[in-house]
Amino acid sequence: MQNLATSLFTTSEWEAVANLLKSLSNQQTEWLANNLLDISTSDKSIAAEKKAVVAYGTETGNSKGIAQKFYEKACHQDKSIEIINLADFKFKQLKHIDHLYIVCSTHGDGDPPEPITSVYDELLNLNEDLSHLSYAVLALGDSSYDHFCLTGLKIDAKLRELSAIPFTECVECDVDFEETADEWISFFLPTLPDITENDEAHQRSSNKIRTSTYSKTSPLSVEVVKNTRLSDDSRTNPIHHLELEIPENIQLSLTAGDGIGVLPQNPPQLVHQILSLTKFSGDESVVVKQIAMPLVQALREYCDLTLVTAQCLTKWSEISKNNDLIKLSQDKQTLRSYLKRHQLTDLLVNYPVPLNPQQLIDSLRPLQPRLYDIANSTRQIQDELHLTVEKYQYLWSGKLQNGICSTYLTNIEEGEHLLIFPHHNKRFHLPTNQNSPIILIADGTGVAPFRAFMQEISSDPNREHSVWLILREHTFLNDFLYQTEWCQYLQDGLLSRLDTSFSEDISVKSIYDIIQDNEDTFKGWLNAGAHLYLSGHKNIFDHLTETLSHASSYSRIWLQLTQQKRLHRNVY
Numbered sequence: 001m002q003n004l005a006t007s008l009f010t011t012s013e014w015e016a017v018a019n020l021l022k023s024l025s026n027q028q029t030e031w032l033a034n035n036l037l038d039i040s041t042s043d044k045s046i047a048a049e050k051k052a053v054v055a056y057g058t059e060t061g062n063s064k065g066i067a068q069k070f071y072e073k074a075c076h077q078d079k080s081i082e083i084i085n086l087a088d089f090k091f092k093q094l095k096h097i098d099h100l101y102i103v104c105s106t107h108g109d110g111d112p113p114e115p116i117t118s119v120y121d122e123l124l125n126l127n128e129d130l131s132h133l134s135y136a137v138l139a140l141g142d143s144s145y146d147h148f149c150l151t152g153l154k155i156d157a158k159l160r161e162l163s164a165i166p167f168t169e170c171v172e173c174d175v176d177f178e179e180t181a182d183e184w185i186s187f188f189l190p191t192l193p194d195i196t197e198n199d200e201a202h203q204r205s206s207n208k209i210r211t212s213t214y215s216k217t218s219p220l221s222v223e224v225v226k227n228t229r230l231s232d233d234s235r236t237n238p239i240h241h242l243e244l245e246i247p248e249n250i251q252l253s254l255t256a257g258d259g260i261g262v263l264p265q266n267p268p269q270l271v272h273q274i275l276s277l278t279k280f281s282g283d284e285s286v287v288v289k290q291i292a293m294p295l296v297q298a299l300r301e302y303c304d305l306t307l308v309t310a311q312c313l314t315k316w317s318e319i320s321k322n323n324d325l326i327k328l329s330q331d332k333q334t335l336r337s338y339l340k341r342h343q344l345t346d347l348l349v350n351y352p353v354p355l356n357p358q359q360l361i362d363s364l365r366p367l368q369p370r371l372y373d374i375a376n377s378t379r380q381i382q383d384e385l386h387l388t389v390e391k392y393q394y395l396w397s398g399k400l401q402n403g404i405c406s407t408y409l410t411n412i413e414e415g416e417h418l419l420i421f422p423h424h425n426k427r428f429h430l431p432t433n434q435n436s437p438i439i440l441i442a443d444g445t446g447v448a449p450f451r452a453f454m455q456e457i458s459s460d461p462n463r464e465h466s467v468w469l470i471l472r473e474h475t476f477l478n479d480f481l482y483q484t485e486w487c488q489y490l491q492d493g494l495l496s497r498l499d500t501s502f503s504e505d506i507s508v509k510s511i512y513d514i515i516q517d518n519e520d521t522f523k524g525w526l527n528a529g530a531h532l533y534l535s536g537h538k539n540i541f542d543h544l545t546e547t548l549s550h551a552s553s554y555s556r557i558w559l560q561l562t563q564q565k566r567l568h569r570n571v572y
Ligand SMILES: Cc1cc2nc3c(=O)[nH]c(=O)nc-3n(C[C@H](O)[C@H](O)[C@H](O)COP(=O)(O)O)c2cc1C
Pocket: 057, 058, 059, 060, 061, 062, 063, 064, 104, 105, 106, 107, 108, 109, 110, 111, 113, 140, 141, 142, 143, 145, 146, 147, 148, 149, 150, 175, 572
């Protein structure tokens, strides 16, 4: 927090404060510490007129959680504040805001979170004098990415350019953001105006956020009742269908289009490899999040055993006093390129640092939850959650590596338990108008939420959507996920149309080809007010939307689609 304090004052202001404090007696200092806030806010009527807003930009819920905590603590301390999702932000609101606190993450390759893409573009093109506005940015990110916290940093730079006044420098948070976020909240709570009677009522009525009892830090344990392979054996990255049982009397309030966060566990082989490299038995006691447990459990359930952070390497160099490590950790560029090519096991082989078990645990990144879309409607099947999971593999320094969570899920045995929490994705729900036509385009496991949509539609007699489904996968024979279910929906008339694009079959048609071959029909549906849902890999849909939005024959239709919020993206 020293950084925050010093960036609030100029050097001469800070010297003046220090000199004043030096000249005071202990009794005077104590009195000042207790009464400073009252003196500075003695004109409460003016303070109360100020409007403060905490705005979050999120994709996986972390920024929302922090903004929500800020908001709740503010209410608790009788401070006046509103909470807004940046995705719903209207820039004309800015002139009515005096204090703006932004919590925003970075996704993709230095991109904004998906829901705020258009608001973010609008902000970067804004040309307004914001000199009345004081603001602070808390940027969430992951230092293993090249563009660490870029979105938050860019928002900060843009607000500065528009003459808004930063309370402090933009604060960057890594994946273990909790402590910094708590400090950020505590630091800024005193800068909020006090609540008035008017906004007390308003705050109570308009700012209710749906909170669930289950979260990343307090997950729900569910039993895996089914784990079957959907794709053919010949596929290198198999796709599995999982069914999880929700315990009786548990309400997760999940709607078709929502997802869940899964807390994964590391593969036992990797844990054993780390134990044998460090020469620990695994029985040593360590403390994680104030809970004592054996080292083996901490390694399996709480620590990232693949990626190593720069902070970890610096810690190791301080403990070991190893000259090579010290040299490596001092040169940022060499360090970055080393960390891109080496994982934890390489580091343990190359630099056998004499760490004790607790030091090892404390130096590792926390294992992060992963989000999965629900593949069923809890309206149709109340006590189950279905997932469609593809085993993810990626190249790391020339070697094929398995994704931690997808490997964990595809290998999990029926009867075992899994830790989950709900993840609401309001922007990807079915339209509120129950007659609107819908076009669903899925790439691979992106089909999961569409299975949930179809179950929702078939179990809700009020929903009368015409549905056009376009699916993309590898081959017709091996990877036509949930084929019989789609055929049944076609037969029952619930699905109006089904088109497929199999990228490895001989007569391959891309999604774009399918749309172009049926251009008039596609445009007809959109002109009739259809909602367009895109779900699956980001690169495929970025390319598709880029092409369609720039085609002159689509310009008017596309503008209406986005302006009327009928384009829904669920991409990763
Ligand atoms: C697919 C993906 C891409 C990401 N890309 C970046 C990135 O380019 N830069 C960065 O600093 N963090 C990146 N992150 C990390 C997120 O910013 C980080 O997990 C953050 O806590 C997410 O906050 P949110 O839940 O509010 O979206 C990425 C995360 C994911 C899942």
